[in-house]
Amino acid sequence: MSPEAALPPLSTRTQSPVSATARREGEPVAVSITGLHKKFGDKVVLDGIDLEIRRGEFVVLLGPSGTGKTTLLRLLTGLEKPDSGEVLVPSRRTTVYQEPRLIPSKRVLGNVAVGQRRTGETKERATRALAEVNLAGKARQWPATLSGGEAQRVALARALVREPELLLLDEPFAALDALTRLQMQDLVGDLVARHRPAVLLVTHDVDEAVRLADRVLILDKGRFAVDTDIDLARPRDRTDPESLRYRAAFLAELGVGRTLPTTTT
Structure with missing residues (x-):
């Protein structure tokens, strides 16, 4: 990792992310992870991480392939068990x-x-969820008739109808074309702001992270190399100098590029 790439917003480098969530102190904690260790064979994947995510907080997890992003997500879903440490998540x-x-x-x-x-009541909730993802007229259609973006919106409606306290997103836009991807990002951002679950999005897309996140984590060697808030107003313009600075800094942390864009005054 490149220390020279770290801007002031990336200065929170700690295994205890309490300071990153201090501004949401009034919100209940939805995810609490303490001293989490996980390995497969001799490979240590997660090396004693601590993490809190509060209700209404949109957290994006970045990191190269093989750094443990999917393993952490599976631990939160209950599909994997930790070797040691504590993982507390809501039932919904x-x-x-x-x-x-x-x-x-x-x-x-x-x-x-x-x-x-x-x-x-279930039918009413499902109908409302479809309307929220702009598919009110598709209720009677078969999945095979849907576009990729429409099918993913159905999946999102299926998640929201359960009124989750924690929403986990595992690269949900990766298979979509560029325009549909941007539209889905906007939709998810709006829905999260309305329903206020805690959110953890796993992605390889740095632009997506800057566009959506309240807070960005970067996993490296089993630990969080970065844990930082993104203090930008919404909606976010990817060409804004501050957005570009976050983008460049995150890319540098991921080993892509070393030079930050300059700004003029």
Whole structure:
């Protein structure tokens, strides 16, 4: 990692991210991880990390492939167990993956409500969730008739209908074209602001992180090399000098580029 790349916003380099969430002290803690260790064979993947994420906080996790991002996400979903340490998460948590994972034999509305009790209230909630992702007219369609972006919006509606306290996003926009990806980022940002779950988004896309995050984490060698807030107004302009400075600093931490853009006064 490149210390010369670190701007003042990236100066929080600690395994205890309490300072990064201090401004949201009034919000309840949704995720609490303490002393988390995880290894596969002889390879240490997560080396004693601590993490808190509060309700309403949008956290983006960056890092090269193989640094433990997916392992951390699986630990939060309960699909993996830690070797040691404590992982506390709310029972109401949902995950949106890179693939929509829709059931071909169920119509769109049925996919949104899948796993829920079949009641009038469930149908109403599923219908509202579809409207929130701008698919109110697609309830009776089959998944095979949807575009990639529409299918991913159904997956998002399926997550939201459960009213999660924790929303986990595993590179949910990676398979979309550039324009649809930007539209989905805006939609997710709006929905998170409205519903206020705690969010952890795993991505390789630095621009996506700067556009969406309240806070960015970068994993390296099993620990957080960066844990920093992004103090930019929304909506964010990717060409804004401050956005470019965050972008350059994160890329430098990831080993891509070494020179920060200059600004004129």
